[in-house]
Amino acid sequence: MTRMPSVPAAKAGLRERKKIRTRQAIRGAAYRLFAEQGYDATRVDQIAEAAEVSPSTVFRYFPTKEDIVLTDEEDTVLESALRARPAHEPPLTALREAIRTALNQAYGTPQALSEVRVRMRLVATVPAVRARLDESMAASGRVLAKALADRLGRSPDELEIQVFISAALGGLRAALMYWVAHDLRDDLTDVIDRAVAVLRTNLVDAD
Incomplete structure (x- = not known):
């Protein structure tokens, strides 16, 4: 097997930072356009122009428009x-602390x-984004x-691992939707803690 030339750590770090800046520029431009003209009316080529990148660059980072709203580095952070x-x-304590x-x-x-407030409002109001969220959470699972x-x-x-993770992520999704339904007024960490408490106890005992 041919060994690829190694990339110096400094260059690798610079490359990753540039990728992060590009993702942030695309997402920031998209959110501005969504606020100005609505999600459905915003085209990917408009997002690319506002972010000063090509449409192909947008698709390289975000395969669909919905992914601009949902894709980030949370899975990597959560897994680590x-x-x-x-x-x-x-397991439930470890998962709660990881979240x-x-x-x-x-x-x-x-x-x-x-940004997460904008994201969750889009999840609540745009069916395509909400459907993509379910796909994203399945991958996270x-x-x-x-x-x-x-x-x-x-x-x-x-089975036990699958059921546990499905229940935990279902609770997380419900907590996020509750947060949106209540106008994002509550502290998000507190909402997550309440959801975990329900999973840990009988429903009648969770208050």
């Missing part, structure tokens, strides 16, 4: 955070929090099932 949790932690870490890292600035199974020394294909 889950794998980093202490081995003795119960907190991912949320803090992704939405820890006013600008990032503002596969990643998290593997991470959880590795923690437990089990197979990600086991």
Whole structure:
């Protein structure tokens, strides 16, 4: 097998930073246009022009317009955070703390929090985005099932692993939609904690 030339760490880091800036520019331009003229009326070529990139560049980073709203680096952060949790932690506790870490890292600035508010309003009001969210969460579920199974020394294909992850992500989705339905007034971390509490207890005991 031919060995590819190694890329110096500094160059690799610069390349990744440029990719992040390009993704942010595309997403920022898209959000501005969505606010000005609506999601359905906004074309990808308009987003590309506003972001000062080509339409092919937009599609290279985001295969569909819906992905501009939904695609980010949260899965990688969430997986890493889950794998980093202490081995003795119960699975639900480990997952809750991993979600907190991912949320803090992704939405820890006013600008990032503002973007997630726009994102969730689009999820609530645009059926195509909401459908893509379900596909995205299914992909996240596969990643998290593997991470959880590795923690437990089990197979990600086991029924118990699949049910646990499905329940947890279903709770997360419900929490996000509740947050939107209540005009994003509540603290998102508190909403997530409430959802986890329901999974941990009988419904009648969760208050």
